[in-house]
Amino acid sequence: MNKNRLEAFSDGVLAIIITIMILEIKVPEDNSFESLKPLIPVVLSFVLSFVYVGIYWNNHHQMFQVVKKVSGSILWSNLFLLFWLSLIPFATSWIGSQNFAAVPMCVYGYLLLMCAISYTLLQNKIIKLEDKDSTLYKAVENDKKGKISLACYISAIPLAFVSPWISGLLYIAVALIWVIPDSRIEKQINKN
Amino acid sequence: MNKNRLEAFSDGVLAIIITIMILEIKVPEDNSFESLKPLIPVVLSFVLSFVYVGIYWNNHHQMFQVVKKVSGSILWSNLFLLFWLSLIPFATSWIGSQNFAAVPMCVYGYLLLMCAISYTLLQNKIIKLEDKDSTLYKAVENDKKGKISLACYISAIPLAFVSPWISGLLYIAVALIWVIPDSRIEKQINKN
Amino acid sequence: MNKNRLEAFSDGVLAIIITIMILEIKVPEDNSFESLKPLIPVVLSFVLSFVYVGIYWNNHHQMFQVVKKVSGSILWSNLFLLFWLSLIPFATSWIGSQNFAAVPMCVYGYLLLMCAISYTLLQNKIIKLEDKDSTLYKAVENDKKGKISLACYISAIPLAFVSPWISGLLYIAVALIWVIPDSRIEKQINKN
Amino acid sequence: MNKNRLEAFSDGVLAIIITIMILEIKVPEDNSFESLKPLIPVVLSFVLSFVYVGIYWNNHHQMFQVVKKVSGSILWSNLFLLFWLSLIPFATSWIGSQNFAAVPMCVYGYLLLMCAISYTLLQNKIIKLEDKDSTLYKAVENDKKGKISLACYISAIPLAFVSPWISGLLYIAVALIWVIPDSRIEKQINKN
Numbered sequence: 011m012n013k014n015r016l017e018a019f020s021d022g023v024l025a026i027i028i029t030i031m032i033l034e035i036k037v038p039e040d041n042s043f044e045s046l047k048p049l050i051p052v053v054l055s056f057v058l059s060f061v062y063v064g065i066y067w068n069n070h071h072q073m074f075q076v077v078k079k080v081s082g083s084i085l086w087s088n089l090f091l092l093f094w095l096s097l098i099p100f101a102t103s104w105i106g107s108q109n110f111a112a113v114p115m116c117v118y119g120y121l122l123l124m125c126a127i128s129y130t131l132l133q134n135k136i137i138k139l140e141d142k143d144s145t146l147y148k149a150v151e152n153d154k155k156g157k158i159s160l161a162c163y164i165s166a167i168p169l170a171f172v173s174p175w176i177s178g179l180l181y182i183a184v185a186l187i188w189v190i191p192d193s194r195i196e197k198q199i200n201k202n
Numbered sequence: 203m204n205k206n207r208l209e210a211f212s213d214g215v216l217a218i219i220i221t222i223m224i225l226e227i228k229v230p231e232d233n234s235f236e237s238l239k240p241l242i243p244v245v246l247s248f249v250l251s252f253v254y255v256g257i258y259w260n261n262h263h264q265m266f267q268v269v270k271k272v273s274g275s276i277l278w279s280n281l282f283l284l285f286w287l288s289l290i291p292f293a294t295s296w297i298g299s300q301n302f303a304a305v306p307m308c309v310y311g312y313l314l315l316m317c318a319i320s321y322t323l324l325q326n327k328i329i330k331l332e333d334k335d336s337t338l339y340k341a342v343e344n345d346k347k348g349k350i351s352l353a354c355y356i357s358a359i360p361l362a363f364v365s366p367w368i369s370g371l372l373y374i375a376v377a378l379i380w381v382i383p384d385s386r387i388e389k390q391i392n393k394n
Numbered sequence: 395m396n397k398n399r400l401e402a403f404s405d406g407v408l409a410i411i412i413t414i415m416i417l418e419i420k421v422p423e424d425n426s427f428e429s430l431k432p433l434i435p436v437v438l439s440f441v442l443s444f445v446y447v448g449i450y451w452n453n454h455h456q457m458f459q460v461v462k463k464v465s466g467s468i469l470w471s472n473l474f475l476l477f478w479l480s481l482i483p484f485a486t487s488w489i490g491s492q493n494f495a496a497v498p499m500c501v502y503g504y505l506l507l508m509c510a511i512s513y514t515l516l517q518n519k520i521i522k523l524e525d526k527d528s529t530l531y532k533a534v535e536n537d538k539k540g541k542i543s544l545a546c547y548i549s550a551i552p553l554a555f556v557s558p559w560i561s562g563l564l565y566i567a568v569a570l571i572w573v574i575p576d577s578r579i580e581k582q583i584n585k586n
Numbered sequence: 587m588n589k590n591r592l593e594a595f596s597d598g599v600l601a602i603i604i605t606i607m608i609l610e611i612k613v614p615e616d617n618s619f620e621s622l623k624p625l626i627p628v629v630l631s632f633v634l635s636f637v638y639v640g641i642y643w644n645n646h647h648q649m650f651q652v653v654k655k656v657s658g659s660i661l662w663s664n665l666f667l668l669f670w671l672s673l674i675p676f677a678t679s680w681i682g683s684q685n686f687a688a689v690p691m692c693v694y695g696y697l698l699l700m701c702a703i704s705y706t707l708l709q710n711k712i713i714k715l716e717d718k719d720s721t722l723y724k725a726v727e728n729d730k731k732g733k734i735s736l737a738c739y740i741s742a743i744p745l746a747f748v749s750p751w752i753s754g755l756l757y758i759a760v761a762l763i764w765v766i767p768d769s770r771i772e773k774q775i776n777k778n
Contacts, residue, residue: 015209015263017591022217022406025598029606030221032672034229037610037679041687057669064665068658071591082260086381089256096224096252103229111233189662207401207455214409214598222413226421274452278573281448288416288444295421303425399593399647406601414605418613466644470765473640480608480636487613495617 013080016088020070023092027099028063031056034103055106058181059098065188066095066125076146077136084139087132094124115177116170122181123163130156159184205272208280212262215284219291220255223248226295247298250373251290257380258287258317268337269328276331279324286316307369308362314373315355322348351376397464400472404454407476411483412447415440418487439490442565443482449572450479450509460529461520468523471516478508499561500554506565507547514540543568589656592664596646599668603675604639607632610679631682634757635674641764642671642701652721653712660715663708670700691753692746698757699739706732735760 035052038045101121104114130153137146150156166180227244230237293313296306322345329339342348358372419436422429485505488498514537521530534540550564611628614621677694684690706729713722726732742756 012267015213018210018594019213019217019259019263021591021595022214022598023221025595025602026217026221028668029599029602029672030225032676033225033606033609035673035676037676037683041680041684041689043689046693060665060669060672064662067595068661068665071595071661075588085260085263086256089252089259092220093249093252096221097227100224100227100229104233107229108233113233113235117238204459207405210402211405211409211451211455214406215413218409218413222417225417277452277455278448281444281451284412285441285444288413289419292416292419292421296425299421300425305425305427309430396651399597402594403597403601403643403647406598407605410601410605414609417609469644469647470640473636473643476604477633477636480605481611484608484611484613488617491613492617497617497619501622 013074013077016080016085017074020088020092021067023096024063024067024070027096028060028067031059031099031102034099034106051109052103052106055102055110058185059102061185061189062122062125063095063098065185066091066129069129069188073133073136073146076149077140079139081135081139084132084135087128087135091125091128091132094121094128097121098125110174110178112170112174115174116167119163119167119170119177119181122184123160123167126156126159126163155187158187205266205269208272208277209266212280212284213259215288216255216259216262219288220252220259223251223291223294226291226298243301244295244298247294247302250377251294253377253381254314254317255287255290257377258283258321261321261380265325265328265338268341269332271331273327273331276324276327279320279327283317283320283324286313286320289313290317302366302370304362304366307366308359311355311359311362311369311373314376315352315359318348318351318355347379350379397458397461400464400469401458404472404476405451407480408447408451408454411480412444412451415443415483415486418483418490435493436487436490439486439494442569443486445569445573446506446509447479447482449569450475450513453513453572457517457520457530460533461524463523465519465523468516468519471512471519475509475512475516478505478512481505482509494558494562496554496558499558500551503547503551503554503561503565506568507544507551510540510543510547539571542571589650589653592656592661593650596664596668597643599672600639600643600646603672604636604643607635607675607678610675610682627685628679628682631678631686634761635678637761637765638698639671639674641761642667642705645705645764649709649712649722652725653716655715657711657715660708660711663704663711667701667704667708670697670704673697674701686750686754688746688750691750692743695739695743695746695753695757698760699736699743702732702735702739731763734763
């Protein structure tokens with residue numbers, strides 16, 4: 011089974027997810043600068059989610075570069091990831107329109123957690139199909155970044171009820187450690 | 203005629219169909235967990251349809267792997283399938299917003315039936331163009347899964363008026379037997 | 395300049411145009427069969443436009459198969475075609491929601507006319523770049539289908555004010571003569 | 587790292603941006619020609635933005651033709667460009683619905699400026715990765731068009747408060763000087 015269509019389909023879904031979010035930025039009824047003010051939280055949540063979807067696209071791109079074969083179970087693991095990612099626009103719009111209130115921030119964190127878990131599942135499925143000497147396996151052997159992210163999400167979800175701003179800072183922190191694309195795979199390619 | 207653009211166009215349409223459905227999940231006006239409650243049927247219907255579109259994409263992907271040539275009539279059969287699939291978001295939103303009432307469930311079943319029929323038509327067109335020894339022909343020779351699905355849809359449509367839950371269970375059952383991607387084609391490739 | 399990205403971009407735009415139209419089919423507030431009744435004109439207009447966009451995709455696909463090189467002016471002619479096609483969802487929704495009234499039918503015809511003209515412009519640009527012995531040139535030498543279509547559109551626009559049904563029938567007629575994909579190019583390929 | 591998926595993803599996002607704008611052209615409630623009148627500014631703003639996104643797609647297409655390798659930092663520069671481009675539909679809809687009022691025109695110009703800056707950043711990242719003898723470097727060596735555009739945007743933003751029409755004319759002027767695709771790259775390819 012070849013991986014090209016899986017990549018093309020994922021690119022399509024990710025491109026739509028990243029662009030559909032802007033439909034939630036409602037055009038003001040007025041033509042003053044003040045009318046843009048209520049949009050600030052909406053735009054901020056859009057920026058955060060844009061970066062997250064960008065991170066997933068970058069890492070997905072990098073991971074599939076070393077993939078040689080694709081199985082039925084990889085197709086479904088990929089769809090499982092796309093499912094959770096496709097809920098991001100909903101949560102983004104909710105946190106923005108509710109001014110980063112506790113419950114929406116908690117739900118947003120839950121979605122980010124599910125995205126991270128399903129990404130890890132996909133990664134494991136790929137490693138299982140490739141042999142243990144695979145470039146990918148070596149690259150993600152001790153997945154420090156992944157573990158820190160999971161820890162951040164898991165603490166951010168309940169902390170939203172202490173202060174939603176703590177959760178927000180944790181989401182931003184995770185985004186920042188991932189913006190640098192996963193150079194581990196690149197390094198491992200060069201080593202071989 | 204080469205099959206690449208047919209695949210690319212189908213991937214595009216399927217990616218949009220699967221993602222457009224989330225636009226129907228309206229963001230709550232409130233920021234409590236309770237405000238998510240009325241969304242439960244909408245999200246459940248989204249999950250079911252996401253799985254269905256995923257199944258069609260997976261099988262479409264697998265089927266076109268063994269396709270060597272594409273004719274004008276295959277292009278139109280493919281568009282006929284995409285037409286019925288593109289109505290899925292409408293029916294999904296209807297069953298969700300009407301809490302799985304009888305008429306919407308019946309219409310949803312009718313659409314699934316038309317998708318199944320048009321998929322079979324497309325398959326037959328492809329087999330006709332390839333010769334009888336084709337991998338695809340052997341793989342789908344006695345299409346047990348396909349026949350069970352048709353039987354389920356045809357019974358689910360009137361049964362919605364007995365109880366919409368019976369129809370719902372039948373739709374879930376069909377989804378489950380297809381989630382396992384069509385290993386018949388894979389097997390047939392390995393045999394050759 | 396290679397033609398792959400032009401094809402990929404056009405496929406993307408056409409896939410979105412064909413799928414975005416279903417967003418106009420508003421989900422009924424009720425759960426009866428009667429609530430589907432007011433949707434009938436909307437669905438009919440959707441079917442007609444789906445077929446039209448399908449025709450453009452098919453012919454675009456066939457035309458670019460024989461294209462070897464792409465110039466800056468071809469890129470813009472292609473965008474000019476995509477511009478007019480992208481207005482189809484607007485007109486489709488208008489004729490459907492206004493029950494095929496005269497003015498919307500006339501505007502719909504005008505858009506179809508502009509699509510046809512811009513398609514012909516694109517075709518001519520391609521022929522000019524290829525040499526006169528090109529497969530495409532021979533295939534469309536005496537463009538009978540194209541001329542009949544133009545004649546139909548030009549008569550349908552004013553005839554909408556006599557009766558919108560005449561225009562409707564003319565649009566359906568043109569669609570029917572094009573549903574059969576442009577076998578002229580296929581024939582010409584086989585001749586060479 | 588190969589550039590194919592970066593191109594495919596960018597094509598997807600640009601195709602969605604260019605098509606999503608038409609969703610803002612609200613279908614009239616009436617069926618007269620007069621009901622189209624209030625749509626004129628919306629359609630005009632759509633045409634301008636369609637041309638701008640078309641220009642970015644054309645130049646992006648041309649630039650990546652000479653790109654051989656892609657790095658993580660190019661992926662992010664590309665996403666930064668796509669971010670600003672994805673805000674174009676919002677500003678387009680705002681200037682159209684507010685009849686080209688001063689503040690929206692100023693915001694629109696700001697977005698165009700950010701698009702131009704992020705495009706230049708992307709270009710510089712690519713040149714840095716390629717060596718100094720790269721085709722791209724020579725092609726954009728003294729980026730006259732780019733400098734004129736920046737000057738126009740920077741003057742158009744404050745001038746919107748003198749008269750929004752001056753800004754509008756400046757945006758149209760910049761579009762016109764770019765509609766002709768960047769023949770510098772083509773020329774440079776032929777020279778080598």
